[in-house]
Amino acid sequence: MFESLSERLGGVFDRLTKAGALSEADVVTALREVRTALLEADVSLPVARDFIRRVTEKATGSAVTKSITPGQMVVKIVHDELIRVLAGDDAPEALKIDNPPATILMVGLQGSGKTTTTAKLAKRLKEKQGKKVLLASLDTNRPAAMEQLAILGTQIGVDSLPIVKGETAVQIAKRARTQANLGGYDVVFLDTAGRLHIDEVLMDEVQAVRDIAQPRETLLVVDGLTGQDAVNVATEFDGKVGISGVVLTRMDGDGRGGAALSMRAITGKPIRFVGLGEKMDAIEPFEAERVAGRILGMGDI
Ligand SMILES: Nc1nc2c(ncn2[C@@H]2O[C@H](COP(=O)(O)OP(=O)(O)OP(=O)(O)O)[C@@H](O)[C@H]2O)c(=O)[nH]1
Ligand SMILES: [Mg+2]
Numbered sequence: 001m002f003e004s005l006s007e008r009l010g011g012v013f014d015r016l017t018k019a020g021a022l023s024e025a026d027v028v029t030a031l032r033e034v035r036t037a038l039l040e041a042d043v044s045l046p047v048a049r050d051f052i053r054r055v056t057e058k059a060t061g062s063a064v065t066k067s068i069t070p071g072q073m074v075v076k077i078v079h080d081e082l083i084r085v086l087a088g089d090d091a092p093e094a095l096k097i098d099n100p101p102a103t104i105l106m107v108g109l110q111g112s113g114k115t116t117t118t119a120k121l122a123k124r125l126k127e128k129q130g131k132k133v134l135l136a137s138l139d140t141n142r143p144a145a146m147e148q149l150a151i152l153g154t155q156i157g158v159d160s161l162p163i164v165k166g167e168t169a170v171q172i173a174k175r176a177r178t179q180a181n182l183g184g185y186d187v188v189f190l191d192t193a194g195r196l197h198i199d200e201v202l203m204d205e206v207q208a209v210r211d212i213a214q215p216r217e218t219l220l221v222v223d224g225l226t227g228q229d230a231v232n233v234a235t236e237f238d239g240k241v242g243i244s245g246v247v248l249t250r251m252d253g254d255g256r257g258g259a260a261l262s263m264r265a266i267t268g269k270p271i272r273f274v275g276l277g278e279k280m281d282a283i284e285p286f287e288a289e290r291v292a293g294r295i296l297g298m299g300d301i
Contacts, residue, residue: 013030022064035049190209248263252282
């Protein structure tokens with residue numbers, strides 16, 4: 001992820017830092033290239049435009065151009081602005097899982113990685129925070145979906161709600177809540193069914209589940225390889241069911257990174273985690289500084 005963007009920006013900034021003295025025109029030219037690189041990485045146009053406007057304001061003043069290392073100052077300004085566009089102005093948030101049992105509702109399109117991400121997060125909460133977690137599959141659509149979650153649960157040593165055939169998603173959500181209360185669980189994950197497209201039936205079901213379950217977090221799982229589509233999906237889900245954050249999956253793939261860069265600015269919703277593979281440990285909290293450092297080839301700082 002981000003490789004080609006990183007390469008492009010690396011080239012631009014190499015030239016800038018090697019140039020020594022810089023005129024305002026040099027900076028503007030370089031930033032035009034940065035803008036092209038962002039657009040080629042599938043960053044949405046308004047986000048790229050706003051990004052360049054903000055960087056230009058800060059980087060074309062005499063404080064920068066007359067400084068001893070103007071190129072490095074421009075890179076620093078871009079770095080800081082990348083962090084801002086990735087994370088917004090708020091501090092990163094941990095999952096809200098106080099007041100047990102806390103419900104986390106997992107939503108998203110078909111195949112985006114909901115079930116896998118549910119199990120990955122459950123494993124993290126169990127191992128890193130010692131939480132007692134219950135998994136419940138509300139997926140009444142796909143025949144083997146409930147078994148899939150139960151198998152993952154066994155694999156990671158986390159309980160799953162017994163499967164009762166013939167129940168609706170809402171009925172399962174109610175049973176999960178009862179079970180969570182009786183069993184003294186800290187966290188309950190509700191893994192919902194996916195659809196190919198956002199449709200009425202899906203949204204009605206998710207809304208009904210939400211109203212019953214009163215989730216503390218509603219996490220939208222989206223495929224990070226789908227670029228701006230991921231952002232559109234997030235906008236729609238947020239409008240219809242309200243989401244508290246986004247998990248971007250398949251960030252181990254060779255996507256261009258546009259989804260990560262546009263998500264916060266367009267939807268106002270934070271990226272909370274990134275999925276980095278199929279294994280149960282392949283998930284990380286989203287850290288804007290690290291991502292910005294990676295994009296600018298500064299390594300993990
Ligand atoms: N490489 C990679 N694969 C992932 C990641 N997350 C999920 N997958 C894979 O994507 C496929 C679909 O994942 P699921 O978790 O079943 O997706 P889902 O959203 O629950 O799918 P439905 O329930 O059918 O809507 C599986 O093969 C996962 O192993 C990720 O971060 N990276
Ligand atoms: Mg699933």
